[in-house]
Amino acid sequence: MSVVSPEAQQPPGPGTSCDLEQLDNKLDVLQSHWQQYGDCYRVASRTRSADTWVINHPDQVRRVLVSNHRNYTKGVGIERVRVLLGNGLMASEGERWRRQRRLLQAGFHRPGIATFFPIYVQQATMMAAQWRTAAQQGEPVNVSEAVSETTLLAVLQALFSEDLLRLQQEHGGNPFQVVSAETRRDLQFAMKFRALGKRVQEVVDARRRENRYPPDLLSHAMLARDKSSGTAMPDKLLVDEILTLVVAGHETTAAALTWVWYLLAAHPSVYAKVAAEARRLPVDKVPDWPILEKLVWIPRVIRETLRLYPPGWLYTRRALAEDRLAHWRLPAGADVFICSYLLHRHPDFWEQPEAFMPQRFAPQQEAERHRYAYIPFSAGPRHCIGESFAMTEMMIHLAVLAARIRPQVVEPLDVELETGVNLRPRDPLYLNFVAVD
Ligand code: HEM
Known part of the structure; x- marks a missing residue:
């Protein structure tokens, strides 16, 4: 009997053909195929x-x-968002991506991120006041909508600082409002969104005319110079990068915070730990890195939320050349899908994978876990450039709000998932809150 070497074989799979990315019930199909x-x-x-x-x-x-990231481009997943993001970081490849990443990276280092902490505090304080008012009036809060608005404002202020107000005055309101007000991500939205490039260019032109560069992400991108050529990025690319940061910095964080509040409402004992930690923080003081680094429950709750509901739930790649995965030979041109939602629930790496257990992010347990069993911000050179931006924004949001309001307990509902570009609840999440002093 001849023995076929595993190298010569293809991995198993369904006999029928289908384009996974076009299915409405992608997650169900991926889950049942995995099983x-x-x-x-x-x-x-x-x-x-x-x-x-x-x-x-x-x-x-x-x-x-x-380890072999150079062999992969982003593939089919990114084709859907390219019309929105142009050649910005998320959608670009090869040398252009490398150059742009180098130019933008320094704006996301720790000192730069710390300059945004007052923005996060201000946003969270306003949100707390609104939610307390709703609580006192016995009205439910549309959490999805509220966190979408606050995360949009946070990223816009980090990008444009003083010019955001100017844009609002000149255009009779926030021209970027459409990003949060419209939840559909179709061609119509893409056209409206791309038109916002004109607003970005207006701010760029005004800054150059006035030789004014306030300390924000836009100034950073305008002033960044390529180390080898000494040149700045062309305006068209600059606009693509800024629009990319608006979308990437807003939708993911909004989805994550919606899930955080949903899980806290369903787990009152975890909320109690978060609230106790939040109340120990100095009131009305903008935290610094050492304060944030001492927090225990707030970051664990966020990490566990991102495990159960990673906003970027499906990464797609396409192989440029043949590769080896486990003992299989992956041919050039093959698409590769990684579903972080399912990876984060792999029973070989997670005990009781379906349970909400923030304690699994204690340092000891983290150290024992496979490093790539948890990838809410992806991994390798194309991991999320905004990870620290998002983590600190979410920590401050939770620290400010949990000290002032308590979600009323809900049964762990069977929330229907919307598996679009981001993973979020299909319907807006409404919760009732109680004001606490
Ligand atoms: C909870 C919040 C966030 C999550 C879960 C998240 C997740 C991710 C993931 C998974 C990727 C990689 C996608 C892939 O490999 O296909 C990514 C890339 C990216 N993210 Fe985030 N992100 C978040 C917040 C942010 C923020 C706040 C910003 C900017 C202000 C940002 C900007 C970007 C950009 C520009 C990329 C592309 C990076 C590159 O390809 O070099 N993200 N993000």
Whole structure:
């Protein structure tokens, strides 16, 4: 009997072909295929000649995102958002991506991020006042809408600082409001959104005319120079980068905070720990890095939320050349999907994967876990540039709000998931709050 070496074989998979990215119930299909075929399987595409490989093991994730990342472009997932983001960081590839990443990176280092803490405090304090008023009037809060507005304002202030007010005055309101007001991400939205590039260019032109560069992300991007050529990024690319940061910095954080409040409302004992920690912080003082680094429960709750409901729930890549995944030979051109939602629930790496247990992010447990079993901000060179921005914004949001309001307990509802570009509840999340003193 001849023995076929595993190298020559293809991983298992359903016999029928389908384009996973076009399914409405992608997550259900990925979940049931995973149960049936395991951590690496293959689905033939209807429209492309190459297959889609779906991987759900941290070793394979490390291979694709980290150790052999140069072999992969972003693939089909990014095609949907390219019309929105142009050639901004999220959607660009190769040398252009590397150059742009270098130019933008310094704006996201610790000292830069700390300059945004007063913005986060101000946003959270305003939100707390609004939610307390709703609580006193016995009205429910549309949490999805509220956190969408506050995260949009936070990223806009970090980008444009004093010019945001100027834009609002000149245009009779916030021209970027559409980003939070409209939840659909169709072609119509894309056209309205791309038109906002004109507003960005207006601010850029005004700053140059007035030789005025306030300390914000836009100034950073305008003043950044390529180390080897000494040149700045062209205006068209600058506008794409700023629009990318508006979308990437707002929708993901808004989705995450919606899930945080949902989980806290369903787990009152965890809320109690968060609130106790929040109340120990100095009132009305803008925290600094050492204060944030001493927090225990607030970051654990956020990390556990991002485990259960990672906003960027599906990463797609396309192989440029042949690669090796586990003992399979991945052909050039194949698409590779990584579903962080399922990876974060892999029973080999997570005890009681469905349970909300922030204590699993204690340092000891984190150190024992496979590094690539948890990737809410992706991994490798293309990991999220805004991770610290988002984590500090969410920590400050929670620290300010949990000390002032308590969500009324809800049964762990079976919230329907919307698996668009980001993972969020399909319907707006409404919660009732109680004001606490
Ligand atoms: C909870 C909040 C956030 C989550 C969960 C998140 C998640 C992610 C993930 C998973 C990726 C990689 C996608 C991929 O590999 O296909 C990514 C990339 C990116 N994120 Fe975030 N993000 C968050 C907040 C932010 C913020 C606040 C900003 C900016 C202000 C930002 C800007 C970006 C950009 C520009 C990229 C592309 C980076 C590159 O390709 O070099 N994100 N994010």
